Amino acid sequence: RAGHALGIDVRRVPTTRNDFKADVGAISSKIDDNTIGIVGSAPCYPFGVFDPIRELGALAQARGLWLHVDACVGGFLSPYVKRLGHALPDWDFSVPGVSSISADLHKHGMAAKGASLMMLRSKELKEKYQTFDFKEWERGPYVAWTMQGTRPGGAVAAAWATLQHLGDEGYLRCARMIMDNKKGLLEGIARIPGLAVLEPSELSIFVTRSADPGLDIGAVSDAMGTKGWLIGRQVEPPGIHMHLNPSHERMVGDYLADLGWAVGEARRSGLRSGPAGSTY
Ligand SMILES: Cc1ncc(COP(=O)(O)O)c(C=O)c1O
Structure with missing residues:
Protein backbone atom coordinates (compact mmCIF):
# COMPACT_ATOMS: atom_id res chain seq x y z
CA ARG A 1 0.00 0.00 0.00
CA ALA A 2 2.85 2.39 0.80
CA GLY A 3 4.46 1.53 -2.54
CA HIS A 4 1.19 2.38 -4.28
CA ALA A 5 0.89 5.71 -2.45
CA LEU A 6 4.52 6.70 -3.03
CA GLY A 7 4.71 5.54 -6.63
CA ILE A 8 7.28 2.87 -5.80
CA ASP A 9 7.33 -0.32 -7.85
CA VAL A 10 7.03 -3.33 -5.53
CA ARG A 11 8.56 -6.51 -6.91
CA ARG A 12 7.08 -9.50 -5.19
CA VAL A 13 9.02 -12.73 -5.22
CA PRO A 14 7.36 -16.13 -4.87
CA THR A 15 8.38 -18.27 -1.92
CA THR A 16 9.51 -21.09 -4.15
CA ARG A 17 11.10 -23.11 -1.39
CA ASN A 18 8.73 -25.51 0.31
CA ASP A 19 9.28 -23.89 3.70
CA PHE A 20 7.30 -20.77 2.68
CA LYS A 21 10.30 -18.54 3.37
CA ALA A 22 11.66 -15.79 1.14
CA ASP A 23 13.85 -17.06 -1.65
CA VAL A 24 17.02 -14.97 -1.32
CA GLY A 25 18.32 -15.94 -4.77
CA ALA A 26 15.05 -14.86 -6.37
CA ILE A 27 15.14 -11.55 -4.49
CA SER A 28 18.72 -11.00 -5.59
CA SER A 29 17.78 -11.58 -9.22
CA LYS A 30 15.08 -8.87 -9.04
CA ILE A 31 17.46 -6.15 -7.83
CA ASP A 32 18.48 -3.52 -10.36
CA ASP A 33 20.00 -0.02 -10.33
CA ASN A 34 16.70 1.53 -9.23
CA THR A 35 16.18 -0.73 -6.23
CA ILE A 36 16.04 1.18 -2.96
CA GLY A 37 15.44 -1.59 -0.46
CA ILE A 38 14.41 -5.12 0.32
CA VAL A 39 11.93 -6.43 2.88
CA GLY A 40 11.72 -9.62 4.91
CA SER A 41 9.20 -10.81 7.49
CA ALA A 42 9.80 -11.97 11.04
CA PRO A 43 7.47 -13.81 10.81
CA CYS A 44 5.05 -13.34 7.90
CA TYR A 45 1.34 -13.31 8.60
CA PRO A 46 0.05 -16.07 6.26
CA PHE A 47 2.33 -18.88 7.48
CA GLY A 48 3.97 -17.54 10.64
CA VAL A 49 7.49 -18.34 9.40
CA PHE A 50 10.62 -16.20 9.50
CA ASP A 51 12.35 -15.18 6.31
CA PRO A 52 16.13 -15.76 6.34
CA ILE A 53 16.94 -12.29 7.70
CA ARG A 54 20.65 -13.04 8.12
CA GLU A 55 20.98 -13.91 4.43
CA LEU A 56 18.87 -10.91 3.44
CA GLY A 57 21.11 -8.69 5.62
CA ALA A 58 24.19 -9.98 3.83
CA LEU A 59 22.50 -9.35 0.48
CA ALA A 60 21.52 -5.82 1.52
CA GLN A 61 25.06 -5.04 2.60
CA ALA A 62 26.60 -6.53 -0.53
CA ARG A 63 24.30 -4.46 -2.77
CA GLY A 64 24.23 -1.30 -0.63
CA LEU A 65 20.47 -1.54 0.03
CA TRP A 66 18.13 -0.80 2.89
CA LEU A 67 16.70 -3.92 4.58
CA HIS A 68 13.39 -3.47 6.37
CA VAL A 69 12.29 -6.27 8.69
CA ASP A 70 8.55 -6.54 9.14
CA ALA A 71 8.30 -7.80 12.72
CA CYS A 72 4.72 -6.55 13.11
CA VAL A 73 3.69 -10.01 14.30
CA GLY A 74 6.83 -11.08 16.13
CA GLY A 75 8.40 -7.89 17.46
CA PHE A 76 6.92 -8.09 20.96
CA LEU A 77 6.74 -11.87 21.15
CA SER A 78 9.90 -13.40 19.68
CA PRO A 79 12.30 -12.14 22.40
CA TYR A 80 10.11 -13.72 25.09
CA VAL A 81 9.51 -16.95 23.21
CA LYS A 82 13.28 -17.21 22.84
CA ARG A 83 13.68 -16.66 26.59
CA LEU A 84 11.29 -19.57 27.15
CA GLY A 85 13.78 -21.78 25.34
CA HIS A 86 12.29 -22.03 21.85
CA ALA A 87 14.78 -21.79 18.99
CA LEU A 88 14.04 -18.88 16.66
CA PRO A 89 16.04 -17.42 13.78
CA ASP A 90 17.81 -14.08 14.25
CA TRP A 91 15.86 -11.14 12.90
CA ASP A 92 16.65 -7.96 14.86
CA PHE A 93 19.35 -5.26 14.85
CA SER A 94 21.91 -7.86 15.95
CA VAL A 95 21.83 -8.96 12.29
CA PRO A 96 24.21 -6.86 10.18
CA GLY A 97 22.45 -5.06 7.35
CA VAL A 98 19.06 -4.58 9.04
CA SER A 99 18.19 -0.88 8.70
CA SER A 100 14.65 -0.73 10.09
CA ILE A 101 12.14 -2.86 11.97
CA SER A 102 8.40 -2.47 12.38
CA ALA A 103 6.59 -4.04 15.36
CA ASP A 104 2.89 -3.82 16.10
CA LEU A 105 1.90 -2.65 19.54
CA HIS A 106 -1.63 -3.83 18.77
CA LYS A 107 -0.58 -7.41 18.20
CA HIS A 108 1.67 -9.05 20.79
CA GLY A 109 2.34 -5.64 22.39
CA MET A 110 -1.21 -6.29 23.71
CA ALA A 111 -2.20 -2.63 23.22
CA ALA A 112 -5.28 -1.23 21.51
CA LYS A 113 -5.05 -0.34 17.82
CA GLY A 114 -3.96 3.11 16.74
CA ALA A 115 -0.27 3.14 17.67
CA SER A 116 2.55 1.16 16.17
CA LEU A 117 6.33 1.13 16.07
CA MET A 118 8.86 1.81 13.34
CA MET A 119 12.46 1.60 14.54
CA LEU A 120 15.61 2.65 12.72
CA ARG A 121 19.07 1.28 13.36
CA SER A 122 20.59 4.66 14.18
CA LYS A 123 19.76 8.26 14.94
CA GLU A 124 21.60 9.20 11.76
CA LEU A 125 19.20 7.12 9.65
CA LYS A 126 16.26 8.74 11.42
CA GLU A 127 17.57 12.23 10.78
CA LYS A 128 18.42 11.49 7.18
CA TYR A 129 15.35 9.53 6.09
CA GLN A 130 12.51 10.01 8.55
CA THR A 131 12.74 13.59 9.70
CA PHE A 132 10.81 16.25 7.83
CA ASP A 133 12.44 19.52 8.84
CA PHE A 134 10.97 22.63 7.20
CA LYS A 135 12.68 25.83 8.20
CA GLU A 136 11.10 28.43 5.95
CA TRP A 137 7.96 29.07 7.96
CA GLU A 138 7.15 32.35 9.67
CA ARG A 139 6.07 30.55 12.83
CA GLY A 140 9.43 28.77 13.09
CA PRO A 141 10.80 25.34 12.16
CA TYR A 142 8.24 22.62 11.46
CA VAL A 143 9.56 19.15 12.26
CA ALA A 144 7.58 15.90 11.84
CA TRP A 145 8.44 12.19 11.84
CA THR A 146 5.20 10.66 10.65
CA MET A 147 3.20 10.85 7.43
CA GLN A 148 0.20 12.13 9.35
CA GLY A 149 1.79 15.08 11.12
CA THR A 150 -0.65 16.22 13.80
CA ARG A 151 -2.36 13.17 15.27
CA PRO A 152 -4.15 12.22 18.47
CA GLY A 153 -1.91 10.98 21.29
CA GLY A 154 -4.52 8.84 23.05
CA ALA A 155 -3.55 5.57 21.38
CA VAL A 156 0.14 6.21 22.10
CA ALA A 157 -0.63 6.96 25.77
CA ALA A 158 -2.79 3.83 26.00
CA ALA A 159 -0.03 1.71 24.48
CA TRP A 160 2.48 3.20 26.93
CA ALA A 161 0.15 2.38 29.84
CA THR A 162 -0.15 -1.23 28.59
CA LEU A 163 3.64 -1.54 28.37
CA GLN A 164 4.00 -0.23 31.92
CA HIS A 165 1.22 -2.46 33.20
CA LEU A 166 2.53 -5.71 31.69
C1 LIG B 1 3.18 -9.05 8.97
C2 LIG B 1 2.38 -7.77 9.07
N1 LIG B 1 2.94 -6.62 8.66
C3 LIG B 1 2.28 -5.45 8.77
C4 LIG B 1 1.01 -5.39 9.28
C5 LIG B 1 0.39 -4.04 9.48
O1 LIG B 1 -0.36 -3.63 8.46
P1 LIG B 1 -1.14 -2.22 8.52
O2 LIG B 1 -0.55 -1.42 7.46
O3 LIG B 1 -2.56 -2.59 8.29
O4 LIG B 1 -0.93 -1.65 9.87
C6 LIG B 1 0.37 -6.56 9.67
C7 LIG B 1 -1.00 -6.58 10.22
O5 LIG B 1 -1.55 -5.69 10.79
C8 LIG B 1 1.08 -7.77 9.59
O6 LIG B 1 0.53 -8.92 10.01
Whole structure:
Protein backbone atom coordinates (compact mmCIF):
# COMPACT_ATOMS: atom_id res chain seq x y z
CA ARG A 1 0.00 0.00 0.00
CA ALA A 2 2.85 2.39 0.80
CA GLY A 3 4.46 1.53 -2.54
CA HIS A 4 1.19 2.38 -4.28
CA ALA A 5 0.89 5.71 -2.45
CA LEU A 6 4.52 6.70 -3.03
CA GLY A 7 4.71 5.54 -6.63
CA ILE A 8 7.28 2.87 -5.80
CA ASP A 9 7.33 -0.32 -7.85
CA VAL A 10 7.03 -3.33 -5.53
CA ARG A 11 8.56 -6.51 -6.91
CA ARG A 12 7.08 -9.50 -5.19
CA VAL A 13 9.02 -12.73 -5.22
CA PRO A 14 7.36 -16.13 -4.87
CA THR A 15 8.38 -18.27 -1.92
CA THR A 16 9.51 -21.09 -4.15
CA ARG A 17 11.10 -23.11 -1.39
CA ASN A 18 8.73 -25.51 0.31
CA ASP A 19 9.28 -23.89 3.70
CA PHE A 20 7.30 -20.77 2.68
CA LYS A 21 10.30 -18.54 3.37
CA ALA A 22 11.66 -15.79 1.14
CA ASP A 23 13.85 -17.06 -1.65
CA VAL A 24 17.02 -14.97 -1.32
CA GLY A 25 18.32 -15.94 -4.77
CA ALA A 26 15.05 -14.86 -6.37
CA ILE A 27 15.14 -11.55 -4.49
CA SER A 28 18.72 -11.00 -5.59
CA SER A 29 17.78 -11.58 -9.22
CA LYS A 30 15.08 -8.87 -9.04
CA ILE A 31 17.46 -6.15 -7.83
CA ASP A 32 18.48 -3.52 -10.36
CA ASP A 33 20.00 -0.02 -10.33
CA ASN A 34 16.70 1.53 -9.23
CA THR A 35 16.18 -0.73 -6.23
CA ILE A 36 16.04 1.18 -2.96
CA GLY A 37 15.44 -1.59 -0.46
CA ILE A 38 14.41 -5.12 0.32
CA VAL A 39 11.93 -6.43 2.88
CA GLY A 40 11.72 -9.62 4.91
CA SER A 41 9.20 -10.81 7.49
CA ALA A 42 9.80 -11.97 11.04
CA PRO A 43 7.47 -13.81 10.81
CA CYS A 44 5.05 -13.34 7.90
CA TYR A 45 1.34 -13.31 8.60
CA PRO A 46 0.05 -16.07 6.26
CA PHE A 47 2.33 -18.88 7.48
CA GLY A 48 3.97 -17.54 10.64
CA VAL A 49 7.49 -18.34 9.40
CA PHE A 50 10.62 -16.20 9.50
CA ASP A 51 12.35 -15.18 6.31
CA PRO A 52 16.13 -15.76 6.34
CA ILE A 53 16.94 -12.29 7.70
CA ARG A 54 20.65 -13.04 8.12
CA GLU A 55 20.98 -13.91 4.43
CA LEU A 56 18.87 -10.91 3.44
CA GLY A 57 21.11 -8.69 5.62
CA ALA A 58 24.19 -9.98 3.83
CA LEU A 59 22.50 -9.35 0.48
CA ALA A 60 21.52 -5.82 1.52
CA GLN A 61 25.06 -5.04 2.60
CA ALA A 62 26.60 -6.53 -0.53
CA ARG A 63 24.30 -4.46 -2.77
CA GLY A 64 24.23 -1.30 -0.63
CA LEU A 65 20.47 -1.54 0.03
CA TRP A 66 18.13 -0.80 2.89
CA LEU A 67 16.70 -3.92 4.58
CA HIS A 68 13.39 -3.47 6.37
CA VAL A 69 12.29 -6.27 8.69
CA ASP A 70 8.55 -6.54 9.14
CA ALA A 71 8.30 -7.80 12.72
CA CYS A 72 4.72 -6.55 13.11
CA VAL A 73 3.69 -10.01 14.30
CA GLY A 74 6.83 -11.08 16.13
CA GLY A 75 8.40 -7.89 17.46
CA PHE A 76 6.92 -8.09 20.96
CA LEU A 77 6.74 -11.87 21.15
CA SER A 78 9.90 -13.40 19.68
CA PRO A 79 12.30 -12.14 22.40
CA TYR A 80 10.11 -13.72 25.09
CA VAL A 81 9.51 -16.95 23.21
CA LYS A 82 13.28 -17.21 22.84
CA ARG A 83 13.68 -16.66 26.59
CA LEU A 84 11.29 -19.57 27.15
CA GLY A 85 13.78 -21.78 25.34
CA HIS A 86 12.29 -22.03 21.85
CA ALA A 87 14.78 -21.79 18.99
CA LEU A 88 14.04 -18.88 16.66
CA PRO A 89 16.04 -17.42 13.78
CA ASP A 90 17.81 -14.08 14.25
CA TRP A 91 15.86 -11.14 12.90
CA ASP A 92 16.65 -7.96 14.86
CA PHE A 93 19.35 -5.26 14.85
CA SER A 94 21.91 -7.86 15.95
CA VAL A 95 21.83 -8.96 12.29
CA PRO A 96 24.21 -6.86 10.18
CA GLY A 97 22.45 -5.06 7.35
CA VAL A 98 19.06 -4.58 9.04
CA SER A 99 18.19 -0.88 8.70
CA SER A 100 14.65 -0.73 10.09
CA ILE A 101 12.14 -2.86 11.97
CA SER A 102 8.40 -2.47 12.38
CA ALA A 103 6.59 -4.04 15.36
CA ASP A 104 2.89 -3.82 16.10
CA LEU A 105 1.90 -2.65 19.54
CA HIS A 106 -1.63 -3.83 18.77
CA LYS A 107 -0.58 -7.41 18.20
CA HIS A 108 1.67 -9.05 20.79
CA GLY A 109 2.34 -5.64 22.39
CA MET A 110 -1.21 -6.29 23.71
CA ALA A 111 -2.20 -2.63 23.22
CA ALA A 112 -5.28 -1.23 21.51
CA LYS A 113 -5.05 -0.34 17.82
CA GLY A 114 -3.96 3.11 16.74
CA ALA A 115 -0.27 3.14 17.67
CA SER A 116 2.55 1.16 16.17
CA LEU A 117 6.33 1.13 16.07
CA MET A 118 8.86 1.81 13.34
CA MET A 119 12.46 1.60 14.54
CA LEU A 120 15.61 2.65 12.72
CA ARG A 121 19.07 1.28 13.36
CA SER A 122 20.59 4.66 14.18
CA LYS A 123 19.76 8.26 14.94
CA GLU A 124 21.60 9.20 11.76
CA LEU A 125 19.20 7.12 9.65
CA LYS A 126 16.26 8.74 11.42
CA GLU A 127 17.57 12.23 10.78
CA LYS A 128 18.42 11.49 7.18
CA TYR A 129 15.35 9.53 6.09
CA GLN A 130 12.51 10.01 8.55
CA THR A 131 12.74 13.59 9.70
CA PHE A 132 10.81 16.25 7.83
CA ASP A 133 12.44 19.52 8.84
CA PHE A 134 10.97 22.63 7.20
CA LYS A 135 12.68 25.83 8.20
CA GLU A 136 11.10 28.43 5.95
CA TRP A 137 7.96 29.07 7.96
CA GLU A 138 7.15 32.35 9.67
CA ARG A 139 6.07 30.55 12.83
CA GLY A 140 9.43 28.77 13.09
CA PRO A 141 10.80 25.34 12.16
CA TYR A 142 8.24 22.62 11.46
CA VAL A 143 9.56 19.15 12.26
CA ALA A 144 7.58 15.90 11.84
CA TRP A 145 8.44 12.19 11.84
CA THR A 146 5.20 10.66 10.65
CA MET A 147 3.20 10.85 7.43
CA GLN A 148 0.20 12.13 9.35
CA GLY A 149 1.79 15.08 11.12
CA THR A 150 -0.65 16.22 13.80
CA ARG A 151 -2.36 13.17 15.27
CA PRO A 152 -4.15 12.22 18.47
CA GLY A 153 -1.91 10.98 21.29
CA GLY A 154 -4.52 8.84 23.05
CA ALA A 155 -3.55 5.57 21.38
CA VAL A 156 0.14 6.21 22.10
CA ALA A 157 -0.63 6.96 25.77
CA ALA A 158 -2.79 3.83 26.00
CA ALA A 159 -0.03 1.71 24.48
CA TRP A 160 2.48 3.20 26.93
CA ALA A 161 0.15 2.38 29.84
CA THR A 162 -0.15 -1.23 28.59
CA LEU A 163 3.64 -1.54 28.37
CA GLN A 164 4.00 -0.23 31.92
CA HIS A 165 1.22 -2.46 33.20
CA LEU A 166 2.53 -5.71 31.69
CA GLY A 167 6.23 -5.04 32.00
CA ASP A 168 8.87 -7.63 31.21
CA GLU A 169 7.25 -10.30 33.38
CA GLY A 170 3.85 -9.71 31.81
CA TYR A 171 5.14 -10.17 28.29
CA LEU A 172 6.93 -13.34 29.32
CA ARG A 173 3.66 -14.61 30.85
CA CYS A 174 1.78 -13.80 27.62
CA ALA A 175 4.41 -15.61 25.55
CA ARG A 176 4.16 -18.69 27.77
CA MET A 177 0.36 -18.71 27.49
CA ILE A 178 0.49 -18.36 23.71
CA MET A 179 2.98 -21.18 23.27
CA ASP A 180 1.02 -23.40 25.69
CA ASN A 181 -2.20 -22.67 23.77
CA LYS A 182 -0.42 -23.57 20.57
CA LYS A 183 0.89 -26.83 21.98
CA GLY A 184 -2.59 -27.82 23.17
CA LEU A 185 -4.16 -26.98 19.83
CA LEU A 186 -1.50 -28.72 17.74
CA GLU A 187 -1.73 -31.87 19.84
CA GLY A 188 -5.52 -31.85 19.56
CA ILE A 189 -5.51 -31.24 15.80
CA ALA A 190 -3.03 -34.10 15.32
CA ARG A 191 -5.62 -36.39 16.91
CA ILE A 192 -8.31 -35.48 14.33
CA PRO A 193 -8.03 -37.78 11.28
CA GLY A 194 -7.80 -35.87 8.00
CA LEU A 195 -6.26 -32.68 9.42
CA ALA A 196 -2.63 -31.60 9.45
CA VAL A 197 -0.78 -28.41 10.35
CA LEU A 198 1.37 -26.69 7.78
CA GLU A 199 5.05 -26.80 8.69
CA PRO A 200 7.10 -25.08 9.80
CA SER A 201 5.16 -22.84 12.16
CA GLU A 202 7.59 -20.90 14.27
CA LEU A 203 5.63 -18.55 16.48
CA SER A 204 2.00 -17.67 17.25
CA ILE A 205 0.48 -18.40 13.83
CA PHE A 206 -0.33 -21.73 12.28
CA VAL A 207 -2.42 -23.05 9.39
CA THR A 208 -4.57 -26.18 9.59
CA ARG A 209 -5.07 -27.92 6.27
CA SER A 210 -6.76 -31.02 4.97
CA ALA A 211 -4.50 -34.02 4.60
CA ASP A 212 -7.26 -36.03 2.94
CA PRO A 213 -8.47 -35.33 -0.64
CA GLY A 214 -11.98 -36.30 0.47
CA LEU A 215 -12.05 -33.60 3.13
CA ASP A 216 -12.59 -29.98 2.06
CA ILE A 217 -11.11 -27.55 4.58
CA GLY A 218 -13.45 -24.78 3.36
CA ALA A 219 -16.41 -26.98 4.30
CA VAL A 220 -14.83 -27.51 7.73
CA SER A 221 -14.59 -23.70 8.08
CA ASP A 222 -18.25 -23.36 7.07
CA ALA A 223 -19.30 -25.90 9.68
CA MET A 224 -17.22 -24.09 12.33
CA GLY A 225 -19.03 -20.89 11.30
CA THR A 226 -22.39 -22.45 12.12
CA LYS A 227 -21.12 -22.94 15.67
CA GLY A 228 -20.23 -19.25 15.90
CA TRP A 229 -16.47 -19.47 15.30
CA LEU A 230 -14.94 -16.68 13.22
CA ILE A 231 -12.56 -18.66 11.04
CA GLY A 232 -9.56 -17.08 9.31
CA ARG A 233 -9.61 -18.66 5.86
CA GLN A 234 -6.24 -19.16 4.28
CA VAL A 235 -6.50 -18.98 0.50
CA GLU A 236 -3.18 -20.45 -0.60
CA PRO A 237 -2.81 -23.23 0.29
CA PRO A 238 -6.40 -23.61 1.46
CA GLY A 239 -6.57 -23.83 5.23
CA ILE A 240 -7.69 -22.41 8.53
CA HIS A 241 -5.43 -19.58 9.66
CA MET A 242 -5.03 -19.04 13.36
CA HIS A 243 -3.17 -16.26 15.14
CA LEU A 244 -3.01 -16.96 18.85
CA ASN A 245 -3.11 -14.65 21.81
CA PRO A 246 -3.17 -15.44 25.55
CA SER A 247 -6.97 -15.22 25.82
CA HIS A 248 -7.36 -18.24 23.54
CA GLU A 249 -6.52 -20.29 26.63
CA ARG A 250 -10.17 -20.56 27.56
CA MET A 251 -11.29 -21.86 24.17
CA VAL A 252 -8.76 -24.60 23.37
CA GLY A 253 -11.02 -27.45 24.56
CA ASP A 254 -14.22 -26.10 22.94
CA TYR A 255 -12.42 -25.31 19.69
CA LEU A 256 -10.97 -28.81 19.37
CA ALA A 257 -14.30 -30.43 20.18
CA ASP A 258 -16.08 -28.32 17.54
CA LEU A 259 -13.29 -28.88 15.02
CA GLY A 260 -13.66 -32.65 15.38
CA TRP A 261 -17.42 -32.26 14.91
CA ALA A 262 -16.93 -29.91 11.89
CA VAL A 263 -14.66 -32.44 10.17
CA GLY A 264 -17.39 -35.06 10.58
CA GLU A 265 -19.97 -32.62 9.18
CA ALA A 266 -17.79 -31.77 6.17
CA ARG A 267 -17.28 -35.44 5.40
CA ARG A 268 -20.97 -36.24 5.87
CA SER A 269 -22.20 -33.41 3.62
CA GLY A 270 -19.47 -33.89 1.02
CA LEU A 271 -19.78 -30.13 0.31
CA ARG A 272 -16.91 -28.11 -1.09
CA SER A 273 -16.42 -24.45 -0.30
CA GLY A 274 -14.36 -21.72 -1.94
CA PRO A 275 -12.42 -19.05 -0.10
CA ALA A 276 -15.48 -16.78 0.04
CA GLY A 277 -15.39 -14.26 2.86
CA SER A 278 -11.65 -14.57 3.21
CA THR A 279 -10.96 -10.81 2.95
CA TYR A 280 -8.44 -9.89 5.65
C1 LIG B 1 3.18 -9.05 8.97
C2 LIG B 1 2.38 -7.77 9.07
N1 LIG B 1 2.94 -6.62 8.66
C3 LIG B 1 2.28 -5.45 8.77
C4 LIG B 1 1.01 -5.39 9.28
C5 LIG B 1 0.39 -4.04 9.48
O1 LIG B 1 -0.36 -3.63 8.46
P1 LIG B 1 -1.14 -2.22 8.52
O2 LIG B 1 -0.55 -1.42 7.46
O3 LIG B 1 -2.56 -2.59 8.29
O4 LIG B 1 -0.93 -1.65 9.87
C6 LIG B 1 0.37 -6.56 9.67
C7 LIG B 1 -1.00 -6.58 10.22
O5 LIG B 1 -1.55 -5.69 10.79
C8 LIG B 1 1.08 -7.77 9.59
O6 LIG B 1 0.53 -8.92 10.01
